[in-house]
Amino acid sequence: EDNFVHCEQCDYAANVEAGQFVRSEARFGEPAPLEKTHTPDCHTIAQLCEYLGISAEQTLKLVMYTFDLNTPDEKVVMALVRGDL
Numbered sequence: 001e002d003n004f005v006h007c008e009q010c011d012y013a014a015n016v017e018a019g020q021f022v023r024s025e026a027r028f029g030e031p032a033p034l035e036k037t038h039t040p041d042c043h044t045i046a047q048l049c050e051y052l053g054i055s056a057e058q059t060l061k062l063v064m065y066t067f068d069l070n071t072p073d074e075k076v077v078m079a080l081v082r083g084d085l
Contacts, residue, residue: 023085028058045083059083 006013042048045056061081066074 049083056084057082 003016004013005016037052039048039051042051045059045061048054048059049056059082061083063079063081065077065079067077068074
């Protein structure tokens with residue numbers, strides 16, 4: 001029995017073993033100076049993009065994972081992921 005993946009946005013479908021991820025190239029202009037920005041009620045990348053008038057590929061998400069390597073302490077890994085991925 002085969003397992004399949006399917007993208008509801010573009011109708012791509014493939015067997016899990018044959019499926020491929022194609023990342024679009026990010027298009028950035030000159031970086032703006034860093035500044036603190038109040039983002040009330042922006043709990044998702046989509047809400048943030050709408051509020052700031054930017055695209056998701058111009059954002060980053062911080063994702064945190066915890067795992068146990070059979071040690072007494074829990075380990076934490078943080079990864080920055082482009083907002084549209």
